Amino acid sequence: MTSISQNLHSVEQRIADTARHCGRSPQEITLLAVSKTKPESDIEAAYRAGQRCFGENYVQEGVGKITTLAHLADIDWHFIGPLQSNKSRLVAEHFAWCHTVDRLKLAQRLSDQRPEHLPPLNILIQVNISDESSKSGIQVEELSGLAAAIVQLPQLRLRGIMAIPAPEADFSRQLAVCQRMAKLFHDLAKHYPEVDTLSLGMSDDLDAAITAGSTLVRVGSAIFGARQYSTTSE
């Protein structure tokens, strides 16, 4: 086994153990492998080990990989980075999901730009649940209004919400934040039957997120190893 497939299996095991520990079925939780900055060969290694959902943060880098790996046709590509409006077209044309919708103008552009031959783009609204220093994500009070507007857009399908909570070492504090997200998610799902996804949990708060009810966890370095950032991004 390659180390990527070993890492993948240990992350899957950790998810399954945590799920069982809190009385959930491991099948309720999707693992999104975050492959930003990693080469296509790493994605192929994870694919050969059975992984099908991959997350990318940078538009150009992600589109390059999607194009090169187009022969792996059953990959679900998720865009999970901050998205400037002027780059929305590439996301609308190439990805299956966008996790970081935080304004109506961006949602309208994604719907307008989604090609008609593709199924609607799956949308998660990013909520700023705990990190006051972060500019990403809407405030909790804005969620119901933005959701009501997004479900009207023809080429989008609202699937749920996503958050990147502020780092917090203490499990009970992590859990409290994750439970606030879970409550928002359940309230939204009551209104909209297609809402089925709570994107919450990274390497450091995976257990708290699963305990609170996350349905999609985003894990990068525990699968692919530490990232080395170059000084330039987009």
Ligand SMILES: *Cc1c(COP(=O)(O)O)cnc(C)c1O
């Ligand atoms: C990079 C990233 C992750 C994965 O982080 P790791 O620490 O590598 O597991 C998850 N979610 C988002 C939004 C990210 O940008």
